[in-house]
Amino acid sequence: MVRNNLLSAVILAGGNSSRMKTNKALLMLEGQTILQIIINQLASYFNEILIISNTPEKYLHFKLPVYRDIFLNQGPLAGIHSGLKHMSNPYGFFVACDMPFFSPELALELLSDLTEYQAVVPQKGKYLQPLHAAYRKDCLPQIERVLQEQERPKIISFYELINIKYLDFTQRPAREWDQVFFNVNTPEDYELAKRMKMERFALGSQKRTGC
Template identity: 35%
Template sequence: MSSSNPDITGVILVGGQSRRMGTDKAFLDLDGRPLIERALEVCREVCGTVLLVGNRPERFGAYALPMVADIYPGSSLGGLYTGLSHAITPAIFAIPCDIPFPNAAIMQYLISRRDDYDAVVPITAHGAEPLFAVYAKACLEPMRQMLETGNVRINDLYSHVRTRYVEKAELNALDPSGTSFLNLNTPDDYERARGK
């Protein structure tokens, strides 16, 4: 099946330590499928290519996808920078491996709003969602400068690039269940997702 956005690379972030969960979140089973496969499915539907960012190639070899190690290990901003650096497309869609209900319609909507912007970031009741967002190559240099100075707060990036925030009201119709931005950090989170 051809992607609807050949100029976008789906970057799945698989480098987290999963400390609070106690097990590798990418392989948590939900309805008979590991979380990584849910992220991969929507990326293949929406994006032209898919790239994994993390430092454990032995865990993900079965997926036969390119995997790159973090250039600046230890932070989500470093993961974004690594994925954007290695992407051959002008922009990426970043997605974490621990999102149980990734929504292709929301991904498409965010991508469709990127014309003249370097970052397109959804806003939910919990604030900005920087790890389910669009980033263009113009973000690389500001990201690098932040990482070099030890600032890994992704939200600080947005004042240095042309950022389009997509408010919750814009997304409500695409997310009727309100679950599209859940991510699983703890065993309690996992149990709640299994109950949905």
């Protein structure tokens, strides 16, 4: 089991938001930006939270360290690399900035296996969730090798070079996979996210009132 004081959380706020046509991290849900929702959730579990973005000026008001990619124009793997490079702890949970319903409890579950594995990634069938995953700092040499040898490599390009565990979601409720890993990529996704947020709020209110 990994001790909490060895954990960092890294929010990946890169990408061009080409389908959304606006900054996804700063979209509002129930009066808060998606990024603030993620930060609030992480703050209860992690004493170090970093943001990785090549436009750091957009995120300074969140009062968190913001770092650029070291390997420029190399896609999200470069963001993971920068996060691992800059985090002060040996174990990190990485989450995309457009995942408002991510699970910090699942994050801790993923991190708990990093004493034995260099990375723990959720999997369901052929689908992986590399942007809601746990990575150890000692993945850096393998990631750097891939970034140096390939142009805009896929995130999973370094997986075959490390000791990795895939957390199987096959037997878990489909709703958990669909909600936790929901990405706000398009205007339609954003409208759906607003409805999902309202439903979750209503469900929480019912539980608090005992209805």
